Amino acid sequence: xxxxxxxxxxxxxxxxxxxxxxxxxxxxxxxAYVGFDPTADSLHIGSLVxxxxxxxxxxxGHKPIALVGGATGMVGDPSGKSEERxxxxxxxxxxxxxxxxxxxxxxxxxxxxxxxxxxxVNNYDWFKGISFLEFIRDTGKHITVNYMMAKDSVKKxxxxxxxxxxxxxxxxxxxxxxxxxxxxxxxxKLQMGGSDQWGNIVTGxxxxxxxxxxxxxxxxxxxxxxxxxxxxxxxxxGNIWLDPQKTSPYQFYQFWLNASDEDAAGWIKIFTFxxxxxxxxxxxxxxxxxxxxxxxKNLAEAVTVFVHGREEYEKALETTQKLFxxxxxxxxxxxxxxxxxxxxxxxxxxxxEKIQQGTEVLNFLTETAIFESKGAARKMLQNGGIxxxxxxLSDIQLVVNSAHLLHDKFILVQVGKKNYYLVVAE
RNA sequence: GGGCAGUUACCAGAGUGGCCAAAUGGGGCGGACUGUAAAUCCGCUGUCUUCGACUUCGGUGGUUCGAAUCCACCACUGCCCA
Numbered sequence: 001x002x003x004x005x006x007x008x009x010x011x012x013x014x015x016x017x018x019x020x021x022x023x024x025x026x027x028x029x030x031x032a033y034v035g036f037d038p039t040a041d042s043l044h045i046g047s048l049v050x051x052x053x054x055x056x057x058x059x060x061g062h063k064p065i066a067l068v069g070g071a072t073g074m075v076g077d078p079s080g081k082s083e084e085r086x087x088x089x090x091x092x093x094x095x096x097x098x099x100x101x102x103x104x105x106x107x108x109x110x111x112x113x114x115x116x117x118x119x120x121v122n123n124y125d126w127f128k129g130i131s132f133l134e135f136i137r138d139t140g141k142h143i144t145v146n147y148m149m150a151k152d153s154v155k156k157x158x159x160x161x162x163x164x165x166x167x168x169x170x171x172x173x174x175x176x177x178x179x180x181x182x183x184x185x186x187x188x189k190l191q192m193g194g195s196d197q198w199g200n201i202v203t204g205x206x207x208x209x210x211x212x213x214x215x216x217x218x219x220x221x222x223x224x225x226x227x228x229x230x231x232x233x234x235x236x237x238g239n240i241w242l243d244p245q246k247t248s249p250y251q252f253y254q255f256w257l258n259a260s261d262e263d264a265a266g267w268i269k270i271f272t273f274x275x276x277x278x279x280x281x282x283x284x285x286x287x288x289x290x291x292x293x294x295x296x297k298n299l300a301e302a303v304t305v306f307v308h309g310r311e312e313y314e315k316a317l318e319t320t321q322k323l324f325x326x327x328x329x330x331x332x333x334x335x336x337x338x339x340x341x342x343x344x345x346x347x348x349x350x351x352x353e354k355i356q357q358g359t360e361v362l363n364f365l366t367e368t369a370i371f372e373s374k375g376a377a378r379k380m381l382q383n384g385g386i387x388x389x390x391x392x393l394s395d396i397q398l399v400v401n402s403a404h405l406l407h408d409k410f411i412l413v414q415v416g417k418k419n420y421y422l423v424v425a426e
Numbered sequence: 427g428g429g430c431a432g433u434u435a436c437c438a439g440a441g442u443g444g445c446c447a448a449a450u451g452g453g454g455c456g457g458a459c460u461g462u463a464a465a466u467c468c469g470c471u472g473u474c475u476u477c478g479a480c481u482u483c484g485g486u487g488g489u490u491c492g493a494a495u496c497c498a499c500c501a502c503u504g505c506c507c508a
Contacts, residue, residue: 163504228464260463291461324462362475374475383469385456396476416455418462 004060017219032190033065038096042243070124151199179204227262250344253316256300264295272302331389358401387414
C-alpha cells in the first residue's frame with residue numbers, strides 16, 4: 001500500500017499534494033474520498049480520472065469513499081466557472097443523484113467482508129439536518145471571509161464582470177464541511193479531486209484543523225486537456241458519457257481510438273491500469289510504425305473494457321472493423337450478417353415503399369432524421385461530406401431507389417468520414 | 427435609493443440611421459493531404475426547399491420612407507456611493 005502515490009506519480013496523475021500525505025498513506029490504511037457533482041444524469045469521461053483515483057486507492061489497500069453531492073449540487077460549484085450557474089430543481093437533482101450513484105457502484109468493490117470496502121455517501125444526508133443558523137454559527141465562524149476571498153475560484157469572479165452570488169460564494173464552506181464531517185464520522189483523512197478542486201479541498205482541511213484540531217490531507221490530479229488545447233471529452237455529438245444509453249460503447253471506443261498520438265501517450269498512463277514497462281513498450285512499438293496506432297488501440301480497448309465490459313468492447317471492435325478496415329471495398333461486400341449485427345451506430349428505419357418509388361436524397365436524409373433540415377443536408381452534400389454505400393454524393397438531384405439497397409434492405413450513409421448511419425428499409 | 431457603464435449569433439467582440447443576416451477572432455462541422463493522428467490549406471457555420479424568402483442584435487412601445495443603431499419606459503448585469 002506504500003507505492004500508491006508513486007504509482008500515481010509516474011502516471012502523471014498528481015498535480016498538487018499536501019505535505020505529509022505520503023507519510024499518512026504509508027502509516028496506515030487510510031480512508032479517502034472524492035466528490036461527484038450530480039449535474040447530469042450520467043457521469044462523463046471527465047469524471048473518469050477521479051474514479052480511477054479511487055480505484056487505485058482501493059487497489060493499494062486503502063478505503064475509498066465516493067461522495068455524491070446531493071447537497072453541494074444544490075449550491076453550485078463556482079470553480080472554473082466564469083458565470084453564475086442556474087440551479088437545478090430538486091426533482092432533477094434527486095434523479096441525477098440516483099443515476100450517478102448507480103454508475104459509481106460498478107467501479108468500486110463494496111464487498112463488506114473487505115477491510116477496505118468502498119462506501120457511497122450523499123452529503124445531503126448530513127446537511128438536511130443542519131439549520132442555516134447552526135451552520136453559520138458552528139462552521140462559518142471558523143473561516144474568515146478574507147480567507148475565502150483569496151481562493152482562485154472566488155477571486156476570478158470578483159475580478160471578472162459577472163460577479164458571484166452569496167450562494168456560490170458559500171460553496172467552499174459547504175464542501176469543506178463535507179470533509180470535516182467525513183473526518184469525524186468516517187475517519188476520512190484524505191480528499192482527492194481534480195486540480196480545480198484544490199481551493200475547496202483546502203478549506204476542508206482548514207476547517208478540520210480549526211474546528212477539531214485534526215490533521216487531514218489532500219492531493220489533486222491534473223485536469224485532462226487535449227494537446228491542441230481543445231476541451232477534453234467533447235465531440236460534435238456533445239459529451240462522452242459513461243451511460244451506454246447516452247454514448248454507445250462503439251462511440252465510446254471510437255472516442256479513444258481517435259486520440260492524437262500526443263494525447264494517447266499521456267492518456268494511456270492515466271486511464272488504464274497497464275503497467276509501466278508494458279506502456280513503455282507500447283509507446284516504442286508505436287513509434288516504429290505510428291500508422292498502426294497501437295497506442296490508441298490499446299488505450300481504447302482498456303478504457304472501453306473498464307467502463308462497459310469486455311463483451312461490449314468486442315462488439316465495438318467488430319463494428320469498427322466492419323466499417324473501417326476495408327474502407328476502399330465496396331459497401332456491397334458487407335454481408336447481411338455484417339450489416340445486421342452492426343452495433344452502436346445510429347440506425348433508423350425508412351419505408352421500403354418510398355425507396356421503391358424513389359425519393360430525392362434531400363428528403364431521404366431529412367426523413368431518416370440524419371439531418372434536421374434540407375438546408376443542412378444540402379450544405380453538407382455540396383461540401384462533399386455525404387456518402388451513400390461508401391460512394392461520395394455529388395448530385396443534389398439524386399434519387400434514392402431500390403438500386404441503392406444493400407441486400408434489398410439496407411442503406412449505409414456516411415456523414416464525414418467517421419459518422420455512420422444505417423438505414424433499414426422496411 | 428443615487429451615479430456611471432453595459433446587454434449583439436456557440437463564445438469573445440466590432441458595428442452608433444439605409445451598402446447589416448451583421449466585421450474579425452476562437453470554437454464547431456465538412457473537404458484535401460494522412461494513419462479514423464497532428465500540422466497545413468480550403469469551404470460551411472440564423473431559419474427555411476437552391477435563386478430567393480423569412481425571423482434576429484435584452485423586452486415593450488415610439489420617431490422615421492427606413493432602426494442593432496435615435497427616443498421613452500421596463501428588465502437584467504457590473505462598478506462606485508448611500
